[in-house]
Every structure is written in structure tokens, then in C-alpha cells.
Amino acid sequence: MLNHELLIAILLLSPLLGFFINGIRFRSSNYLIAGAVATVAVGISFVSAVLLFLQLVDLSPENRRLAVSFFEWMAIDKLRVNAGFVVDQISGIMILIITGVGTLIHLFSVGYMHHDKGVTKYFAYLNLFIFNMLILVLGDSLLTMFVGWEGVGLCSYLLIGFWFSDSAKAAAGMKAFITNRIGDAAFILGMFILFFTFGTLNIHELNGLAPTLVESSWLGAVTLGTLMLFIGATGKSAQIPLYVWLPDAMAGPTPVSALIHAATMVTAGVYMIVRLNPIFIVAPNTMMVIAIIGAATAVLAATIGLTQYDIKKVLAYSTVSQLGYMFLAVGVGAFGAGMFHLMTHAFFKALMFLGSGSVIHGMHEEQDIRKMGGLKKYMPITHFTFLLGWLAIIGIPPFAGFFSKDEILWLAFSSPSGHWALWAAGALGAALTAFYMTRLMALTFWGKSRVDKKVHPHESGLTMTIPLMVLGLLSIVGGWIGIPHVIGEYLGHIPNYWEHWLEPVIKKLPTSDAIVSHQTSTEWALMGASVLIASISAITAYWMYVVRPGSSEKIKKAIRPVYEVVNNKYWVDEAYFSWIINPLIQTSKSLWYYIDVNFIDKMTFKVADMAMGGGSFLKVLQNGNMQQYAMYIGVGVVVVLSFVLMR
Amino acid sequence: MTADAFLFWFLAFVTVVSGLSVILMVNPIYSALSLAMTMIGVAAIFVTLNAYFLAGVQLIVYAGAVMVLFVMVLMLFDLKHEIQAFTRGRLTGAIKIASVGILSGLIVGAVTMGLKTPVVITASSDVAAAPTVDTTRALAENLFIKNVLGFEVLGVMLLVIAVGAVALSRSKGGTHARD
Amino acid sequence: MLETSIFTEITLNHYLVLSAIMFSLGMAGVLLRRNLIVLLMSIELMLNAVNISFVAFSHYMGKIDGQVMVFFVMTIAAAEAAVGLALAVSIFKRFKEVNIRFFEHLKG
Numbered sequence: 054m055l056n057h058e059l060l061i062a063i064l065l066l067s068p069l070l071g072f073f074i075n076g077i078r079f080r081s082s083n084y085l086i087a088g089a090v091a092t093v094a095v096g097i098s099f100v101s102a103v104l105l106f107l108q109l110v111d112l113s114p115e116n117r118r119l120a121v122s123f124f125e126w127m128a129i130d131k132l133r134v135n136a137g138f139v140v141d142q143i144s145g146i147m148i149l150i151i152t153g154v155g156t157l158i159h160l161f162s163v164g165y166m167h168h169d170k171g172v173t174k175y176f177a178y179l180n181l182f183i184f185n186m187l188i189l190v191l192g193d194s195l196l197t198m199f200v201g202w203e204g205v206g207l208c209s210y211l212l213i214g215f216w217f218s219d220s221a222k223a224a225a226g227m228k229a230f231i232t233n234r235i236g237d238a239a240f241i242l243g244m245f246i247l248f249f250t251f252g253t254l255n256i257h258e259l260n261g262l263a264p265t266l267v268e269s270s271w272l273g274a275v276t277l278g279t280l281m282l283f284i285g286a287t288g289k290s291a292q293i294p295l296y297v298w299l300p301d302a303m304a305g306p307t308p309v310s311a312l313i314h315a316a317t318m319v320t321a322g323v324y325m326i327v328r329l330n331p332i333f334i335v336a337p338n339t340m341m342v343i344a345i346i347g348a349a350t351a352v353l354a355a356t357i358g359l360t361q362y363d364i365k366k367v368l369a370y371s372t373v374s375q376l377g378y379m380f381l382a383v384g385v386g387a388f389g390a391g392m393f394h395l396m397t398h399a400f401f402k403a404l405m406f407l408g409s410g411s412v413i414h415g416m417h418e419e420q421d422i423r424k425m426g427g428l429k430k431y432m433p434i435t436h437f438t439f440l441l442g443w444l445a446i447i448g449i450p451p452f453a454g455f456f457s458k459d460e461i462l463w464l465a466f467s468s469p470s471g472h473w474a475l476w477a478a479g480a481l482g483a484a485l486t487a488f489y490m491t492r493l494m495a496l497t498f499w500g501k502s503r504v505d506k507k508v509h510p511h512e513s514g515l516t517m518t519i520p521l522m523v524l525g526l527l528s529i530v531g532g533w534i535g536i537p538h539v540i541g542e543y544l545g546h547i548p549n550y551w552e553h554w555l556e557p558v559i560k561k562l563p564t565s566d567a568i569v570s571h572q573t574s575t576e577w578a579l580m581g582a583s584v585l586i587a588s589i590s591a592i593t594a595y596w597m598y599v600v601r602p603g604s605s606e607k608i609k610k611a612i613r614p615v616y617e618v619v620n621n622k623y624w625v626d627e628a629y630f631s632w633i634i635n636p637l638i639q640t641s642k643s644l645w646y647y648i649d650v651n652f653i654d655k656m657t658f659k660v661a662d663m664a665m666g667g668g669s670f671l672k673v674l675q676n677g678n679m680q681q682y683a684m685y686i687g688v689g690v691v692v693v694l695s696f697v698l699m700r
Numbered sequence: 701m702t703a704d705a706f707l708f709w710f711l712a713f714v715t716v717v718s719g720l721s722v723i724l725m726v727n728p729i730y731s732a733l734s735l736a737m738t739m740i741g742v743a744a745i746f747v748t749l750n751a752y753f754l755a756g757v758q759l760i761v762y763a764g765a766v767m768v769l770f771v772m773v774l775m776l777f778d779l780k781h782e783i784q785a786f787t788r789g790r791l792t793g794a795i796k797i798a799s800v801g802i803l804s805g806l807i808v809g810a811v812t813m814g815l816k817t818p819v820v821i822t823a824s825s826d827v828a829a830a831p832t833v834d835t836t837r838a839l840a841e842n843l844f845i846k847n848v849l850g851f852e853v854l855g856v857m858l859l860v861i862a863v864g865a866v867a868l869s870r871s872k873g874g875t876h877a878r879d
Numbered sequence: 880m881l882e883t884s885i886f887t888e889i890t891l892n893h894y895l896v897l898s899a900i901m902f903s904l905g906m907a908g909v910l911l912r913r914n915l916i917v918l919l920m921s922i923e924l925m926l927n928a929v930n931i932s933f934v935a936f937s938h939y940m941g942k943i944d945g946q947v948m949v950f951f952v953m954t955i956a957a958a959e960a961a962v963g964l965a966l967a968v969s970i971f972k973r974f975k976e977v978n979i980r981f982f983e984h985l986k987g
Contacts, residue, residue, distance in 0.1 A: 680910055
């Protein structure tokens with residue numbers, strides 16, 4: 054058995070090596086070599102992740118922690134940061150998701166990108182992303198995590214703007230990068246506050262130093278620090294108010310959307326909060342903010358998703374909405390449920406994105422679902438796997454999404470910091486999700502074909518369908534490791550493996566006895582209610598888009614004003630432009646014109662003119678005439694000598 | 701007036717006059733010949749100072765080798781006409797002449813004022829009392845024992861110079877030569 | 880009496896003054912002549928002037944080191960003449976000109 058230090062090194066360096074290999078030969082357009090190098094690199098990472106996970110399982114639950122420190126990165130007074138990496142219960146799962154889903158998406162990309170000229174560059178970026186994501190999840194201090202945090206942001210920017218010759222796509226990349234910058238600035242501030250409060254940035258030490266008393270003030274150090282970190286998370290994980298970049302990020306290649314903007318990078322915020330749960334838990338105000346923001350995002354993004362016609366935009370808003378669920382979960386203290394939904398979401402959302410990639414590929418780069426329909430018979434495998442993802446996301450038992458989403462909704466209701474309003478928001482979001490996902494299915498795969506006569510849809514090749522099938526399988530069984538107690542008891546003492554696994558690293562809310570007081574019947578009732586709501590909503594959508602295709606237009610007309618608001622995404626982008634970005638640009642312009650051009654520049658020019666004036670006076674002496682130079686020596690000798698002799 | 705004094709004044713006159721003609725002759729070949737005359741004069745002055753070996757070296761190296769080099773190069777250039785022998789520019793010319801004059805005046809003044817009393821030849825001198833051959837011997841001993849490192853370095857330098865001079869004169873001229 | 884002794888009795892000062900005058904002549908040549916080769920000759924003149932004072936000091940102070948120094952100076956001077964002339968030759972071959980004013984164009 055390889056020891057864990059070597060395994061972690063292999064895990065990290067394998068994608069980096071792949072990045073270097075593909076990065077050096079980035080001009081090549083041979084998709085087979087590039088794809089093979091990148092996929093094998095991530096595959097090796099996956100194998101070492103599995104081995105690491107097995108080692109982790111072998112350890113006793115209290116000591117499940119494989120730490121390694123490669124070197125001391127920096128040591129400034131109290132601040133000591135190692136290039137240290139930790140595999141524990143949380144990051145162990147994350148590395149499995151990242152490398153596992155990552156490998157599948159790399160494989161998918163081989164088929165999807167084979168016609169692209171920059172395919173080698175693409176795979177190099179993808180490998181770099183995997184490397185940075187692993188740094189993010191494995192880093193043993195906030196600073197190390199931040200390195201990965203920034204690294205994935207960079208890779209996201211590079212990949213969104215991958216087809217940068219299209220200025221809209223380049224702008225989307227820029228938007229993602231700048232929006233993330235705002236969050237990252239807050240993240241840095243949060244790190245400062247935590248460092249000044251606790252004197253360390255090491256996550257393990259921070260969690261150990263977390264105060265035992267709950268901090269009720271809004272201005273307490275922990276509350277402020279965690280709020281700042283949460284703002285950083287809203288940037289990376291696309292929550293209100295910084296979610297605007299994620300829908301635009303769909304400009305990138307579809308496998309990128311699947312890997313970065315659905316399965317891994319955008320979940321970094323949730324992951325970070327779960328990692329720091331002992332700190333967050335003592336700041337109930339922060340937790341409340343997180344829960345409210347999460348619930349609001351879940352509903353808001355879902356409503357926008359109702360009106361979108363771009364297959365990837367629908368999925369993007371769905372991602373924002375599902376991330377909202379995760380934040381809702383961690384906000385009510387259900388960190389385990391949040392992580393659980395993170396994992397199942399990674400499976401089914403990656404599946405759906407790859408499925409949409411397969412559709413787009415088969416439709417020759419067509420993304421508008423109004424021009425699809427009836428694709429079921431052309432793309433049986435894509436349709437079937439997409440169906441599995443659909444069932445998972447709308448929460449039909451026993452698919453993966455049901456267990457995780459139900460767990461979140463139940464805890465939003467029953468947790469000590471939960472509230473029935475949060476449950477209601479979550480249930481509403483679930484209904485909306487069921488509606489728009491059914492609408493997507495109906496418009497894309499079912500009903501009558503609206504495909505352009507010139508386009509001949511075709512099923513994708515094996516490299517693209519195999520990942521779909523694997524992810525489809527995971528979307529079915531992925532939830533079975535976290536079956537809730539009530540169902541587990543009913544089916545015959547199936548334990549909740551997930552909860553047991555995470556127990557040692559997740560702190561319970563201070564008054565966790567409250568959960569017991571709720572009746573199991575309540576849980577059954579709420580579970581049934583949410584499934585029922587989702588089913589009704591899905592059936593309604595089916596009726597509207599398949600049975601009576603014209604009815605949606607009538608409803609649209611009936612609620613015209615509301616529809617306009619939602620269809621224009623609540624004018625959030627426009628509001629940002631008119632209230633924040635444009636005033637900023639105006640201020641900057643006036644600063645540029647009045648301060649920089651008219652004051653600083655003029656001052657410097659004055660100084661430069663003085664220097665030049667002095668220079669033009671003295672440059673007569675420096676005329677290149679060597680005899681004149683000799684004369685200066687002579688005059689100098691005379692002056693010095695007379696000075697010496699006169700003395 | 702003793703013979704020594706007469707010899708000094710005569711040689712001083714010769715060297716100064718020929719030195720002047722080096723810088724005043726418009727045709728460079730005359731300058732070269734005047735320089736040769738100066739060299740010979742300096743060699744003779746060395747003889748009056750009992751430095752016989754150096755006098756010989758002076759004749760061979762300067763009046764012989766170096767002068768031949770100068771004359772050869774002048775012949776090589778075949779300068780039909782000297783457009784302008786002296787630099788133009790009244791102000792700089794005046795400053796140059798003035799600085800030269802003041803410098804020589806300062807040195808001469810300093811020498812005559814500062815060293816009023818002639819330096820006494822010390823009893824332990826190894827030159828004045830020593831006969832002719834012994835000066836050369838003392839020079840050789842000093843050169844090959846005390847200053848042997850400098851001597852060797854000079855040898856290496858001469859080799860480098862020889863190679864460099866050949867390389868320089870063989871080049872087509874200029875660092876951007878194309879043909 | 881003093882007047883005559885200056886002429887009849889040759890001291891170190893006489894040689895030093897001679898050396899100074901020759902040095903000044905060489906310097907005037909360097910400053911005023913425009914022919915590169917004459918310039919080099921003037922430099923030789925200056926070196927010789929220094930040599931005179933070295934040998935004179937050596938003679939009057941009774942130390943042989945001055946003569947050793949002259950030996951070194953001669954070597955350097957010969958080398959300098961060789962390199963200088965080689966440069967002059969290569970420049971002349973390129974530009975057909977040995978006027979020192981031409982070097983202004985090299986200032987860049």
C-alpha cells in the first residue's frame with residue numbers, strides 16, 4: 054500500500070503534469086493525444102483518490118485525517134502557512150467527486166471537442182482546473198484554500214472565454230472573473246478578521262479554537278468574519294447578489310459548464326462553509342443570512358428558469374437554484390445535508406449538462422429549445438440518461454435528488470434555526486424546479502419535432518454516451534448512502550451511512566434536542582407533501598407543453614406583466630449596470646480626467662520638462678567629441694591640482 | 701658649466717623642440733619623424749641618469765618598433781592631404797590651450813617652489829654608487845624576483861594584445877560590417 | 880650665484896620640469912590635433928614624459944623600482960600603440976577617414 058503522502062502528491066501533481074504536457078504542445082489540434090493525456094492524468098488522480106479514500110475508511114472514525122505538509126510556504130511572525138493538504142471525511146468525498154466526475158467529463162470532452170482547433174489548450178485548462186480544485190479542497194489552511202479558490206476562478210475565466218474570438222463570450226468570461234473578484238475581496242477580508250481574532254489560518258486549528266459561546270452580536274469578530282467568507286462564497290457559488298455571472302458563464306464549452314459551473318467549482322462556497330462549520334455555527338446571525346439568501350436564491354433562480362429558452366441557460370438557473378438549496382441547508386445547520394445535496398447535485402447536474410452537450414452536439418450547435426422537440430427517437434441514450442437526471446432533480450424517490458433535497462427541506466423545517474417559511478420557500482422552489490425541468494424535457498425530447506429541416510439530429514459517439522450512462526447510474530444510486538432514518542427504519546434498519554461518515558467533523562447546533570421533539574409522522578407528511586407538489590407541478594408542465602402545446606402561450610398572455618419581469622431576469626443585470634457599474638465608470642472617468650490627466654499628468658510633465666530643459670542645457674557638453682571629453686579631464690586636473698596646491 | 705649640465709640642457713632642448721614639432725607639424729609623417737627624434741632624446745636622457753638598460757630598451761622598442769609601426773600605418777593610409785590638422789572652435793581651443801598652459805605652469809611652479817633644495821643622494825643608494833653593469837643587474841633582480849607576477853601578467857597581456865591587434869586589423873571594420 | 884647654479888648644477892627639479900613640459904606638449908597634441916595617428920603619437924609623448932620623471936626619481940632617490948615601473952610603462956605603451964593603430968586601420972578601412980571628429984558619429 055502506498056503511503057498517503059505519496060498518494061496526495063500523485064493526486065495533485067498528475068493533473069498538473071497533464072497541464073504542462075498539453076500546455077507545452079498547445080498548438081497541436083490532435084484531439085486524441087490531448088484528450089488521452091488529460092483523461093489519463095485525471096484518471097490517475099481518481100485512482101489515487103480512491104486509494105486515499107480506502108485508507109481513510111480503514112481508520113477509526115475519530116482519527117480519519119490524512120495530513121501531509123510538503124514544505125513551509127511562508128512564515129511571517131505569527132502567520133505560518135504550510136503547503137499542507139488534508140484528506141478527511143469532507144475533502145475525501147470532494148476529491149472523489151472532483152476526480153470521478155472530472156474523469157467522466159474529460160472523456161466526454163474528447164468526443165465533444167474533437168472538431169475544435171484549440172482542443173489541446175482546452176484540455177490543458179481543464180487539467181489545470183482539476184489541479185486547482187484539488188488544492189482548494191485539500192488545502193489545510195484558508196490561505197492554501199484561497200490559492201485554489203483563485204486558481205479555479207482563473208481556469209473558469211479561461212474556459213468561459215475559451216472561444217474568445219466571439220466578443221460576447223469573452224465578455225462573459227470577464228463578467229465571471231470580475232464578479233468573482235468582488236466575492237474574493239470579501240473572502241480576503243474574512244481571512245484577515247479570522248486571523249486577527251484567532252491568530253491562525255489553519256482550518257483544523259481554527260475549528261479547534263472556535264468559541265463555545267454563541268455570538269449574538271452582529272458586529273462580533275466571528276460574525277463579521279464568517280459573513281465576509283460567506284460573501285466570498287456568494288461570488289464563487291453564484292448566490293444573490295453575485296449570481297449574475299453563472300448564466301453568462303454558459304458561453305463556455307458545455308463540458309466546462311458541467312464540470313466547473315455545475316459539479317465542482319460553484320460548490321466551493323458550500324464546501325468552504327462545511328469545512329468551517331464549527332466557526333459558522335457560533336455565529337447564528339451569519340447562519341440566518343445564509344439560510345435566507347439560500348432560500349431566496351433557490352426560488353428566484355427557479356422562477357427565471359421558467360422562462361428561458363436556451364437549454365444551457367435553463368440548466369444554469371437550475372444550478373443557481375440548487376446551490377441555493379445547499380446554502381439553505383448549511384444555513385439551518387444541516388451541513389451534512391448540504392454536502393449530501395452537493396454530491397447528488399454533482400451527479401445529476403453534470404449528467405444533465407453533458408446530456409445537453411450531447412443534444413447541442415447532435416443538433417449542430419443549436420441551443421434554442423424552441424427549435425428542438427421530439428429528439429427522443431434520434432437520441433435514445435441521451436434521452437434516457439437525461440430522463441434519469443430529470444427524475445433525480447425533481448425529487449422522485451428513489452432517485453438521488455429525492456433523498457438529499459428531502460433531507461434539506463426536512464431540516465429547514467425541523468432544525469432549531471429552521472423555520473416553516475424556509476421550508477415553504479424550499480417547497481416552492483422544488484415545485485418550480487419540477488415545472489421548468491419538465492418543460493425542458495418536454496420541449497427538447499418529447500412532443501412534436503420543431504427541428505429545422507436542414508438539421509439532422511444524431512446520437513453522440515461512445516466517448517460521450519459512456520459518461521452519460523455512468524452518471525445516470527450514479528443519479529439513481531447516489532442517494533442511497535444517505536437514506537433518512539424514517540425510511541431506513543421502515544425498510545428494515547438501513548443505516549444513514551452519510552450521517553455516520555460525517556458525524557466526527559460536523560458540529561451539531563447547540564440545541565439539537567429540538568429535532569427529537571418533532572414527530573416522525575411530521576417528517577412523513579412533509580416528505581409526501583414535497584413529492585406531491587413536485588409531481589403535480591411536473592404533470593402540469595407535461596400537460597402544458599406536450600398534451601396542449603399552445604396553452605403555455607395563453608398563460609403567458611394572461612400574466613403578461615409578471616412574465617415580462619421574470620423573462621427579463623428581474624432586470625437585475627440592468628439594475629447593476631445603472632446603479633453600480635455605470636456610476637462607478639462615471640466616477641472613474643471623472644477621476645481619470647480631472648485627477649489623472651489634468652493634475653497628476655500635468656505635474657509629471659512639468660517635472661519632465663524641467664529635467665529636459667536642464668538636459669538640453671547640459672547636453673551641449675556631451676557632444677561625442679572625444680577631444681572635448683579629454684579637455685574636461687584636463688580642466689578637472691587643473692582645478693583639482695590648483696586646489697591642492699593653493700591650500 | 702660642466703659637461704653633465706651642458707648635456708642636459710642640450711638634450712632638454714632637443715626633446716622639447718622635437719616634441720613641439722610632433723604636435724605642430726601638419727603632415728603626420730613629419731610628426732612621426734619628430735617623435736622618433738624625441739624618443740632618441742629621451743633615451744639619451746636615460747643615459748645621463750645612468751639607466752643604460754632602459755635607454756637601450758627605449759631605442760629598440762620606441763625609436764625602433766613603435767615608430768616603424770606608426771610610419772607603416774601612415775604609409776598604409778596614404779593620406780594625400782590633411783584637410784584640417786587642428787580642431788576648430790575658438791572657445792574650446794582657448795580653453796584647451798589655457799588648461800594645458802596652466803597645468804604645466806602649476807607643475808613647474810610646484811616643482812621649483814616645493815623642491816627648493818635638491819634631493820640628497822642617500823648613502824645607501826643602490827644606483828648612484830653602483831657601476832654600470834650593476835644597475836642592469838639590480839633592475840633584473842627587482843624585475844624577476846620582486847615584480848615577477850607583474851612581469852608574467854604583462855607577458856600574457858602582450859600575447860592577448862598581439863592576437864587582438866591582428867583580429868582587429870583583419871576585420872572589415874565596424875561592428876555592422878556586411879561585406 | 881644662484882642664477883648660475885641653476886644652469887650649472889643639474890638637479891631632480893630640472894628633470895621634473897622637463898617631464899612636465901613634455902607632458903603638457905603631449906596633452907596639447909591630444910587636445911588639439913585631429914589626426915587619429917598624431918593623437919596616438921601625442922599619447923606616446925605623454926608616456927615618455929612620465930618615464931623621464933620615473934627614471935629621474937629612481938636616480939636621485941636611489942631606488943631601482945622606478946626603472947622597473949618604466950619597464951612596465953613601456954610595455955603597456957607599446958601594446959597600446961599596437962591596439963590603437965589596429966583600431967585606426969580597421970576604422971580607416973571601413974570609412975576611409977582618420978579624423979577624430981568622425982568619432983562623434985559613434986556616440987549613438
